[in-house]
Amino acid sequence: MTKLYNDPADFRAELIEGFVAAYGRLVKRVPNASGVMAVDAPQPGKVALVIGGGSGHYPAFCGYVGPGLATAAVMGNIFTAPSAEQIYRVTKAVASQAGVLYCYGNYSGDVLNFDMAELRCQDEGIDARTVRVTDDVASAPRGQEDERRGIAGDFFVFKIAGASAARGDSLDEVERLARKANQRTRSFGVAFAGCTLPGQTAPLFTVAPGQMELGLGVHGEPGIQSSHMRPAREVADLLLATLLSDAPPRGGASVAVLLNGLGSTQYEELFVLYKDIHRRLLAEGLQPTQPIVAEMVTSLDMAGCSLTLCWLDDELTRLLNAPCASAAYTHA
C-alpha cells in the first residue's frame, strides 16, 4: 500500500522533483513539462529517444534516462498516460534535426496521446516516429502481435534504441533496430497480489489464497486467468513454456533474459525462480546472454514477476552490451 505521500493530487509533481533532486548528475527537469531529460540533451545531430507512460512503474520510465539510453521520459500520473501536450513539450525540448523516436508500451491511452503529439510535431517539421512495445504474449494471440500490450520488454527495446541513437545512427536505423528488438521480444508474467493506488486503502484486485494470476498487466490489471499457486520450479516451467511456444521466427540461440520483479516480490525469490529458468533455457539449447534479475518495470507494490526473452543476433547483442548510465541501469 502507498504510505508515503502528501496530497495524492501532488504525487506526480513531488516525485519528479524528488527524482531530479536525487539524480541531478544524470537528468534535469524539462522546463514547464512533466518530464525529465538527460543532462547532455539536446544533442545536435543525434536522434532523441523519448520514452514515457504513466508513473508507478519505476525504474520505467524516468530511471532509464541518461547517456546511451533514453534522451527523455514523459511522466504521466500514476498508471495514466501523459497528455499529448506534455509529450509535445518534452519533444520540443530534446528534438534535434536528426529526429525523434517515441518508444512506449502499447496501451490505448499512451497510443492516443503519443500519436496526437507526433502529428503536432510532424506539422512543425520535426521528424517524429513511433515504435510501440508489444511484448506481452498474454494480451493477444499469435497473428495479432501488434495488439499486444507492452510490459517489461520495454527495457530491451529502450536499451537497443538508446544505444543505436547514442552512436549516431540515423532515425531510419534507430527505428529499424527498435522495431526489430520489439519483434524479437516476448514476456509473460504471474501475479500473487494486487497493488494499491496512492490514497486508496484497497488493492486494485485481490488474489485468493493458494491462487495466482497468469498474464498480469503492469497497471494493476488482474491476470487473464486465475490458476492455483505452485512451487517455483513449476512457475519457471510455465513462464518459459509459454514464451517458447510463441518464439519469433528465425530467433536463433542467443537470448537476452530479464526476470522482472513487480514490486513486492523479493529478489531472493526471483533468484530461486531463475535457477530453474536458467537450467531449462540451457536444456532447450538457448544461451542466456547477460541475464538481468531485478525490478525493471514495476507495478507499484504488486507482488509477482514476469519473464522476458529477447532473441538476439549480432547487431542487437552489440547494442545491448553498449555502455550506458542512468539512475536505474548502468552498464560500463
Added chain:
Amino acid sequence: MTKLYNDPADFRAELIEGFVAAYGRLVKRVPNASGVMAVDAPQPGKVALVIGGGSGHYPAFCGYVGPGLATAAVMGNIFTAPSAEQIYRVTKAVASQAGVLYCYGNYSGDVLNFDMAELRCQDEGIDARTVRVTDDVASAPRGQEDERRGIAGDFFVFKIAGASAARGDSLDEVERLARKANQRTRSFGVAFAGCTLPGQTAPLFTVAPGQMELGLGVHGEPGIQSSHMRPAREVADLLLATLLSDAPPRGGASVAVLLNGLGSTQYEELFVLYKDIHRRLLAEGLQPTQPIVAEMVTSLDMAGCSLTLCWLDDELTRLLNAPCASAAYTHA
C-alpha cells in the same frame, strides 16, 4: 509474503545457484561454501574485502560482489548469520598475502561467527581484521555507538572499503578507511508493515492501521517505538532531524545520502519523500553528494525505508566516486 520457493529448506542453496547463473559475468560460486566471489578473485597483492550476513537483504550481500566493491560475500540462511565454517572457507578461497577485511552489520550472530572465523584464519597466518557497521542510531544511544546495529549504512562502508582495496591500499589503510566511513555514517528508518519468512503465512510483526514503527531493524525486527502515521514531509523531517541530532563530530558539509527502500515500499514513494529530504538538507547547509534512492539493503518484503547519511571528506569522496561493477550497483 514469500511465494516463490520449492522446499524452504533449500531456499538458500537455490538462490545462490540462481544468482550465480544470472550474474556469472561478475561472480562465481565459492566451491563447497555458501558464498560467491568476484570472477577475478583471488587477486594477489590486494586486500580481500569479505562481506556477508543472512539472506533476505538483497542486494546485500551478494549483489555487491564485483570489481571495485566486495571480493566475496558469505551468505547465511534467511536472516541468519553464516556459520564460522562457511566464512572460513570463503576467506580461504579469496585471501591473498595482503590480508582480509571482514565488513558486516553488527549483530550478535554475525559477530560470533565472523570472530570465530577470524581467529581460525589468524591461527593459519592469514592477516584477517574486522570492521563492523554500526550505523543505526535507533539501536543504542550516543556514547554507545559501538553497540549499534548495522543497517543500510553497510553500503557506504562496503563501497569505500572496496574502492580502497581495489586501488591496492594496504590492509592497515583499507581498515582505517572502512572504520572512518563507519564512524561517519548514520541511519534511521521507519516501517509500515512486517515481512514474512519463506514457508510462513504470518508476518514477523504487524503494524496497526494509521501507525508506523520507528527505528526498524532489517531482519523483520519491529521498530523501537510505535508512532502515528504522518504525511511524507513529516516523515522526512523526522528521519533527518534524528540523524542530524546524532551527527558525527567534525562531519563537514558534504554528505553521501542513501534513501533505502526495504522491499515493498514503492520507488515513487521514496522520491516523494526524497523531495523534502533534499530541500531540508540544503536548508541545513549540507550538500548531498551523489544521492541514491533505491533498494540497497532490504528486509524481504517489509514496507518502510531508512535514511542514511555519510559525512564525507576528500578521501572518502574519492573512494565513493571510484568506478565499480556488481550485480546491483555499477558506477562508471
Added chain:
Amino acid sequence: MENAAKGAESVVRRWLAYALESMVVHEQELGRLDAVAGDGDHGATMVRGLRAAHTAAKEANGSAGDLLVAAGAAFADAGGGASGALLGALITTVGRALSDGPYNLTTTTTALQAGLATVTRLGKAQPGDKTLIDALQPFVDALAGQPADTPLIVAWRTALPAAEAGVAATQTMVAKRGRAAKLGERSFGHPDPGAVSLTYLLQAMSTVWDENHPS
C-alpha cells in the same frame, strides 16, 4: 443576443462545476469499475481533468464555444490517459463547432455529431466495443431524432435515457479496445466506466437547466 450568449457562457461554466461535483462524488465508483479489467484510474483522471477544465473555463474569455475549447484542452492535458485525450477532444470539437452560437438543438446536435466523429477517428472504437461511444452515440442519435424546433432543454432530457440505456447495454459487452480480449471477459457484467462517466457529464448539463427552470 448579448444576453443569450452571456447565458450560454454561464451555462458552460456551471456545467463544468456540476460535472466536477458529480465526478468527485463518483470518483471511487469509477475507479472500482475501471479496476475490474483496467487500471483503476478512471475516477482520478475524470476529477483531475474536470478540475482543470473548470478552472480554464472560469479564467477564459470569449463565447461559450471558446470556453469549451479552452476547457477541452485543459481536460486533455490534466487528465491524461485514454479518457483525457478522447473527452478533451470531444469537448474541444463541440466548442469549435458551436463557436459563438446560436445554441439550439440543431447546432448542438451537429456539434455533438462532430465530437463523436472525432472520438471515433482518434480512438478507432466501434459501437459495441464497450467504450464511452456506447453511451455517446445513442444520446446523439436521440437528439437528432427530435423535431428541430424542440427546445434544447427538452430534447436533452428526452435523450438522456438513451445514454443511460447505452450504459446498461455495456454491461453485457466484452471490451475490445485497448484491452486484451481475455481481460475484456472479466468486465462482463459490469458497465464501462467511460460510458458511465460520460453519462454523468450529460446529466450535469440537465442539472444546470433544472436550476434555471425548476420544474
Added chain:
Amino acid sequence: MENAAKGAESVVRRWLAYALESMVVHEQELGRLDAVAGDGDHGATMVRGLRAAHTAAKEANGSAGDLLVAAGAAFADAGGGASGALLGALITTVGRALSDGPYNLTTTTTALQAGLATVTRLGKAQPGDKTLIDALQPFVDALAGQPADTPLIVAWRTALPAAEAGVAATQTMVAKRGRAAKLGERSFGHPDPGAVSLTYLLQAMSTVWDENHPS
C-alpha cells in the same frame, strides 16, 4: 566398559533424535518467541542445526564424546546465527571434556561447566541478560549441588526444574545482548527463545533415559 561406552554413544544419538523431534514440534513457537524482539528465525535455526547434528552423530565413529564433538560442529555450521555458534560450541566443548568417559555426574557436571564457560567467553552475556545462559547456568549449578555419587539420571531429573525456573525468570528480564535496549523492552513478558530451546534440549536427554528405565 565396552558396553557402557556403546551405551553412551547410543544415548548421544538418541538424544539428538529426540531433540530434533522436539524442536520440529516447537519450531513455530520458537520462531514466534524470537519474532517478539528478534528476527523470528530461532525455530528454523534449531531444526536445521539439529538435523545436521543428528546426521553427523549417526555417521561419526568413536566415543560418545567424539560424537558430541562432531554433532556440535555440524550444528554450528548448519544452524548459523548466534544460537548455532553458541550451542555448537557448547556441544563440542562438552564432547571434548567427556571424551571417552567415564560418564557420570562428576564428569558431566565438569563438562557442562566447561561448556558454560565457552558460551560465556564467546557470547559475553551475563546471567540476567535474557539469554540461554539463564537456563543453562541454573541447571549446571543444580547438577553441581548434588552429592557426587547421585546417579546421573537422577541428578539430571532433579536439576531440570532449575532450567525451567530459569526460563520463567527470563520473562521478566530485558534483553541486553545482541539487541537494542529499547527492543529488549518489547520482549518483557515473553521468555527468551534460546533459554526455551536449551531447556527442550535438556528435557530430550531425560526422555532418552525414560525410554531406558521407564519409571
